Every structure is written in structure tokens, then in C-alpha cells.
Amino acid sequence: MKARIKWVEDTLMVAESGSGHAVVMDGPPDFGGRNLGARPMEMLLMGLGGCTQFDVVHILRKGRHQVTRCEVELAAERAETDPKVFTRIHIHFILAGPGLSEKAVERAVKLSAETYCSASLMLGKVAEITHDFELVPYNQ
Template sequence: MSQTVHATHSEGMAFDITVGGHTLTADSLADFGGQDRGPTPKSFLLAGLAGCTGMDVTAILGKMQMPYDSFSLQIDAESADTHPHVYTKVHITYKFSGEDLDAAKIEKAIGLSLNKYCPVAATMKHTAEITYSLEINQS
């Protein structure tokens, strides 16, 4: 499976990036010559991980017929102190609320996402330790 991404320099450090018919802006922080008009390219990695594992878990729980009222996740990451400042630690907090939530099913879905299905996690595991926690709010 191949994919093409186009990036066009717009101004300063910013690039307009087109992928799959969607346009995104990547920029640098002001401290590094940018205008903070969009996430940094490195931040897009974490956003990609959030979307990837979130979609996986949603699909897997749907197949398990396990409904929930809400699902969100938060990613906290640490980078190496030296160039190229790769992510070295990534922690994902999965947050669910609903009635009769089955923690074992949610844990299984998360495990399948992080260890089998999510290509972003598979890519990031080469440099980062990826851990997670689960918060369940039974309503």
C-alpha cells in the first residue's frame, strides 16, 4: 500500500501539507523561527497515535458489542535530550464512561491496538517505550 503526501512551504517555517484530500499546516514554535500556525511535525506523530489507537479500540469494542457513553484519550510523551530528540517515553491514558463497562474487554481492545493493529504505535516502538493506563467511570 502506497501513500503520497505533498508539502508546500508557505512562509517562515510553515508548510501546508496535503494528504488524502485534507490540508494541514505544520509550523515551528516561535522560539525556533516559526509562528505556531499549526502543530509541529513531531506533535503530528502523537496526534496520529491518538487517532490510530482510538479508532482501533472503537472498532474492536464495536465488534465485541461493548457500548460506552464516552471515550477519550490523552497522550503524554518525553523526548530525548539530544538530537534528533526522538520520543523515548509515551504514556496513553484511555478514559471511558458508561454503564456496565467490561474492563477486561477494554484492556483486550487496547492490547490488540498497541501490539497488533496500530501502525503508528508499531513505528514509534522503535524509539519509545509505550505504556498505558485505563480510567473507567461507571455511570
């Protein structure tokens, strides 16, 4: 896996993935940024959310469960002093699907957290990561 980050000006950067996708990152105004993109640490948190969501949906579908909605909300706390690593991360899944059971979702979340999500397993070395989920009504 590869990535390339090009500095544009001040704290503005354009990141390009090895697969050819680009995202803009920027710093806050108090560090010279113009707030034109996500912060690098926000990207890390969003990457964790995307990684675990990918797993959960894949696991559920592989088990022949229909998933019509899956959102992941993340809340993180960081250390007060440098390096300001994540110290706690809470991941909340919101799912819907016809006949989707709590047992199936609980299993998928656990498998993602403990076996498949590389981002969770890496960040879990420095941060306490917790999970919960809610099933919301399936609307056709």
C-alpha cells in the same frame, strides 16, 4: 498512502493528505515560526493517539460493547540531543459506555498496542510505550 507538504513561509507549512485533507503545521517563534499550527512532532504524537483510539473503539464495538466516550491523553518524552526522537510515550484512555467492562477495555487496548496500531508498533521500536485506562460513569 501519500502526502504533500507545501512550505508557505518561515516555518509555516500546509500538509495535505492523499485523501485530500489539509492541516497547518508551524514551528515555534524561537525558530522563526508564528505558532500558527501544531509542530510536526506533535502531529506524530496526535497520529498515534488517533490510530490507537480508532482501534480500541472498533474492537469494542465489534465485540458488541457500547462506547459513548473515548478520549486518549498522551504524554511523551524526547531525547535531549538530535535526533530528538520520542523515548517514552504514555497513553491514557478515558472511556464510558453502558455495561462497558474493564476486562473488555483491557483486551481492546492490548490488541491495539500489540497487533493492530501501526503507529504504536512503529514508534515502539524507538520509544517505551505504556498504556492505562479509566472507565468513567456513563451518563445518558
